[in-house]
Amino acid sequence: xxxxxxxxxxxxxxxxxxxxxxxxxxxxxxxxxxxxxxxxxxxxxxxxxxxxxxxxxxxxxxxxxxxxxxxxxxxxxxxxxxxxxxxxxxxxxxxxxxxxxxxxxxxxxxxxxxxxxxxxxxxxxxxxxxxxxxxxxxxxxxxxxxxxxxxxxxxxxxxxxxxxxxxxxxxxxxxxxxxxxxxxxxxxxxxxxxxxxxxxxxxxxxxxxxxxxxxxxxxxxxxxxxxxxxxxxxxxxxxxxxxxxxxxxxxxxxxxxxxxxxxxxxxxxxxxxxxxxxxxxxxxxxxxxxxxxxxxxxxxxxxxxxxxxxxxxxxxxxxxxxxxxxxxxxxxxxxxxxxxxxxxxxxxxxxxxxxxxxxxxxxxxxxxxxxxxxxxxxxxxxxxxxxxxxxxxxxxxxxxxxxxxxxxxxxxxxxxxxxxxxxxxxxxxxxxxxxxxxxxxxx
Numbered sequence: 001x002x003x004x005x006x007x008x009x010x011x012x013x014x015x016x017x018x019x020x021x022x023x024x025x026x027x028x029x030x031x032x033x034x035x036x037x038x039x040x041x042x043x044x045x046x047x048x049x050x051x052x053x054x055x056x057x058x059x060x061x062x063x064x065x066x067x068x069x070x071x072x073x074x075x076x077x078x079x080x081x082x083x084x085x086x087x088x089x090x091x092x093x094x095x096x097x098x099x100x101x102x103x104x105x106x107x108x109x110x111x112x113x114x115x116x117x118x119x120x121x122x123x124x125x126x127x128x129x130x131x132x133x134x135x136x137x138x139x140x141x142x143x144x145x146x147x148x149x150x151x152x153x154x155x156x157x158x159x160x161x162x163x164x165x166x167x168x169x170x171x172x173x174x175x176x177x178x179x180x181x182x183x184x185x186x187x188x189x190x191x192x193x194x195x196x197x198x199x200x201x202x203x204x205x206x207x208x209x210x211x212x213x214x215x216x217x218x219x220x221x222x223x224x225x226x227x228x229x230x231x232x233x234x235x236x237x238x239x240x241x242x243x244x245x246x247x248x249x250x251x252x253x254x255x256x257x258x259x260x261x262x263x264x265x266x267x268x269x270x271x272x273x274x275x276x277x278x279x280x281x282x283x284x285x286x287x288x289x290x291x292x293x294x295x296x297x298x299x300x301x302x303x304x305x306x307x308x309x310x311x312x313x314x315x316x317x318x319x320x321x322x323x324x325x326x327x328x329x330x331x332x333x334x335x336x337x338x339x340x341x342x343x344x345x346x347x348x349x350x351x352x353x354x355x356x357x358x359x360x361x362x363x364x365x366x367x368x369x370x371x372x373x374x375x376x377x378x379x380x381x382x383x384x385x386x387x388x389x390x391x392x393x394x395x396x397x398x399x400x401x402x403x404x405x406x407x408x409x410x411x412x413x414x415x416x417x418x419x420x421x422x423x424x425x426x427x428x429x430x431x432x433x434x435x436x437x438x439x440x441x442x443x
Contacts, residue, residue, distance in 0.1 A: 001020065001023050003024065006041065007041045010044040010045060011044040011047075016050075021058050022061050029065050029163065035167055039173070042173040042176070045178060046172075046173045046176040046179070049178055052220070052224070055223070055227075058182045058186075062183070063158060063186040063189040064190075065159050065160035067156045068190050069191050073140050075144065076104065077195060077283045078106075078194045078195075079195045079196070079279045079283045080191060080193035081275060082188055082196065082198050083201065084198070084199065084207055084208070084217070085201060086239040087242040087247055087354055088117075088242035088243040088244045088245075089201070090120075091243075091268070091275060093123060093124070093253060094259045094260055094268070095275060096148045097260065097311075097312055098260065098272065098300070099148075099276050100147030101304045102280055102285055102295050104283035106149070106150075107140075107149060108148075108151070109152065110150055110152065111153060112152075117249060117252070117358050117359070117364045118363065118374070121150070121152055122372055122374070123252050123256075124253070124316075124318075125249075126249045126330055126374045127253065127313055127323075128319040128322060129317045130317060132150065133152055134316070142315050148312045149312065151316075158186045164183070177213075177216055177217050177220050180207075180220075181224055185228075188225075189228055195231040195232065195279075196230055196232045197279050198221055198234035198235070199237055200217055200236050200237070200435075201239035202236055202237070202238065202239060203240030204348075204351050205239040205240070205242065205351020205354070206239035211433075214236050219234075222435050222436065222437060226437045233278050233282065234436075235274055235275055235278065236432045236433040237274075238428060238430050240349075241348065241351055241383060241384050241428075242351050244264070244267060245265055245380045246380075247354055247358045248361075248363040248398060249363060249374040249377065250330040250331070250374050250375050254329060255268065260306040261303075262300045267383075271430055273293055274431055277293045277296065280292035310323045310324075331375050334399050335397065335398060336399060337396050338394050338396070338397065338411055338414045340392045340394050343420075345385065345388065345422075345424050346382050347384070347425050349380070349419075350416070353413045354378060354380070354413070357378060357414050357417070358378050360413070361378070361407070363378075373401065378398065378410075378414065379396045381395055384428055385424075385425045394414065
């Protein structure tokens with residue numbers, strides 16, 4: 001078998017066998033197939049695509065290229081949740097304790113952010129002492145005892161995917177649905193979950209900007225999960241404006257705590273209830289979404305979801321008193337209000353621009369070596385549909401050490417992100433579709 005023949009086969013629209021895909025992945029992982037040949041193959045896939053069986057086989061080969069986590073020592077159906085990323089997306093902070101309080105174990109391996117704001121791990125590290133590093137036995141023990149743990153990924157999870165993704169990033173082949181889907185799902189399969197709920201974002205602040213593209217990606221990932229024996233569903237949710245009001249690590253932890261108390265932003269709570277309901281149904285704790293939603297709300301109302309978060313924080317070395325007193329979390333030294341220049345109604349908020357503004361203040365990483373400031377970020381004051389008068393505060397910048405030029409650039413980006421209309425703006429949907437193995441349900 002030769003790589004050049006497989007490149008040609010895919011270039012000409014052929015279907016690669018399981019053995020041929022294994023040859024390419026294993027050969028590239030071992031350094032036996034050079035970058036330039038895998039680049040050519042990735043470009044062929046970009047133009048020719050892959051069918052569901054090919055994409056599933058690629059996913060499994062990448063999952064098998066490194067460590068695979070066996071979660072069987074943990075009782076119950078383990079349900080993982082993955083978001084394709086967005087601005088202000090702190091759903092894991094809410095969902096891990098909330099779903100665990102309802103009796104579904106959450107054994108989550110998460111990542112750090114490179115871009116707008118920190119990833120889930122960075123956000124959790126806003127809590128003093130919180131550790132995202134632990135051995136596998138300790139990980140299993142914590143989930144077994146309290147039902148939830150969120151830790152960093154092993155250094156050897158899906159090394160083939162890491163190598164391929166780095167190559168795609170510099171060869172203009174990132175935007176390929178089979179390659180995106182297999183990259184995401186290989187990590188989920190390797191992490192050992194029995195069932196998977198995907199939160200696929202769509203809109204200006206998402207990787208997929210259009211609803212059709214987001215649904216296509218969701219279908220590809222659900223097909224992979226189904227092909228590999230994992231019960232998988234995908235929710236298509238809005239990222240045309242940031243989720244919630246806080247963008248930045250400690251700001252998002254505060255908002256997550258408020259949501260666990262039942263006092264958080266309505267959009268964040270609603271998305272968490274929708275995703276959490278799917279997790280409870282897949283986890284066998286509810287017969288349908290309506291029952292699951294009722295269960296989740298009861299755990300918010302009786303305080304058990306917040307108590308579960310405190311247990312998780314304590315178990316991972318964090319200061320649980322900060323959950324009771326969120327004002328003791330890292331706080332910025334100065335605050336700059338960004339004011340509206342005209343009156344009307346907020347028509348849209350370009351989420352990506354808000355995310356970039358937060359990164360300029362130090363809330364995210366421009367490079368892997370960048371240091372995050374956990375205290376800084378942006379607190380939105382108005383969302384889409386809200387009335388605004390000239391001079392009203394649109395958002396507040398939380399600033400520490402960013403230079404004058406970066407603060408000015410961040411302020412300009414926030415102003416650019418807000419579009420003001422003279423006419424009232426109807427509310428926009430939070431969720432557009434549900435994708436399961438049986439098809440797509442549009443809302």
